[in-house]
Amino acid sequence: MEYITLSNGVAMPMLGYGCFLVSPEECERCVTDAIDVGYRAIDTAQAYYNEEGVGSAVSKAVAAGKVRREDLFLTTKVWIMNAGYENATASIEASLRKLQTDYIDLLLIHQAFNDYYGTWRAMEEAYKECRVRAIGVSNFYPERFMDLALFSKVRPMVNQLETHVFQQHKGDWLFIEKYGAKVEAWAPFARGEKGIFTNPILMAIGQKYGKTIGQVALRFLVQSGIPVIPKSTHKERMAENLDIFDFQLDTEDMMQIETLDQGMNIFMDHEDAVQIEDFFARFGVK
Numbered sequence: 001m002e003y004i005t006l007s008n009g010v011a012m013p014m015l016g017y018g019c020f021l022v023s024p025e026e027c028e029r030c031v032t033d034a035i036d037v038g039y040r041a042i043d044t045a046q047a048y049y050n051e052e053g054v055g056s057a058v059s060k061a062v063a064a065g066k067v068r069r070e071d072l073f074l075t076t077k078v079w080i081m082n083a084g085y086e087n088a089t090a091s092i093e094a095s096l097r098k099l100q101t102d103y104i105d106l107l108l109i110h111q112a113f114n115d116y117y118g119t120w121r122a123m124e125e126a127y128k129e130c131r132v133r134a135i136g137v138s139n140f141y142p143e144r145f146m147d148l149a150l151f152s153k154v155r156p157m158v159n160q161l162e163t164h165v166f167q168q169h170k171g172d173w174l175f176i177e178k179y180g181a182k183v184e185a186w187a188p189f190a191r192g193e194k195g196i197f198t199n200p201i202l203m204a205i206g207q208k209y210g211k212t213i214g215q216v217a218l219r220f221l222v223q224s225g226i227p228v229i230p231k232s233t234h235k236e237r238m239a240e241n242l243d244i245f246d247f248q249l250d251t252e253d254m255m256q257i258e259t260l261d262q263g264m265n266i267f268m269d270h271e272d273a274v275q276i277e278d279f280f281a282r283f284g285v286k
């Protein structure tokens with residue numbers, strides 16, 4: 001495993017297991033499989049409703065002596081309906097309880113909605129109390145990211161963004177890194193959209209190295225310095241997705257993959273904003 005060093009010196013694995021759309025019932029089995037094939041970082045969120053499954057898998061793996069807690073890197077995210085100092089403080093305690101741990105390795109604000117300044121103060125406090133080893137944000141696009149970075153005591157250490165070969169965000173990486181944070185890629189396979197798993201450029205490059213399209217897509221990001229958190233519920237795919245540290249793309253490969261960039265989000269766009277509006281409306285926020 002390779003690691004990236006965050007601005008406070010914490011080492012974060014370059015590849016972790018993503019738990020979005022893993023049902024609460026299936027989550028314990030999936031995270032156990034992920035740990036068994038060698039994953040050491042797990043990405044969940046309050047809004048995935050599967051923190052208990054992660055906590056259960058992790059505590060059983062630690063109790064069985066498969067792995068030490070300090071060798072695992074657990075990420076969770078404060079959901080927008082838990083925003084604000086008091087709600088976020090309570091939700092962090094709930095996440096710690098569900099994850100069955102004394103500390104979270106990386107805690108993120110899930111999205112830049114609601115009172116995220118209040119949320120950030122709760123996270124700064126949890127960080128100072130060593131309940132959290134690193135804090136950051138997700139889906140904060142340049143203006144909001146810069147605002148929080150400039151006007152808070154502790155600067156975000158990570159910004160987790162939709163990032164894959166079709167949305168490479170190169171300009172944003174530079175902007176975000178200027179403020180000391182690292183970009184982390186969510187949906188590194190574009191969730192299977194845009195024909196990624198049959199893409200001829202990725203296929204031809206993979207054939208040169210005896211690697212699959214998925215492995216090339218992940219390798220491109222990792223080799224660019226971007227940590228990735230691919231999701232699969234299949235153990236053999238989990239192992240395949242982890243097996244990307246024994247080959248190196250050359251400059252020509254990297255340049256060819258750069259041509260796939262369409263510079264647009266697939267998931268976080270106008271439609272998504274409309275869905276979020278509907279979601280808020282269900283809670284009476286209009």
Ligand SMILES: NC(=O)c1ccc[n+]([C@@H]2O[C@H](COP(=O)([O-])OP(=O)(O)OC[C@H]3O[C@@H](n4cnc5c(N)ncnc54)[C@H](OP(=O)(O)O)[C@@H]3O)[C@@H](O)[C@H]2O)c1
Pocket residue numbers: 017018019020021043044110138139160161185186187188189190191192197214229230231232233234237238240241
């Ligand atoms: N911060 C945020 O707002 C945010 C948003 C979305 C996601 N995330 C995080 O990022 C993680 C990854 O993103 P994602 O789950 O949306 O999508 P993703 O990892 O880009 O893609 C997952 C899809 O790819 C398939 N897949 C995985 N490995 C494969 C392989 N080797 N060959 C063929 N198909 C393969 C999976 O199917 P199977 O499961 O059937 O194998 C699943 O349908 C999430 O799980 C979550 O932790 C964060």
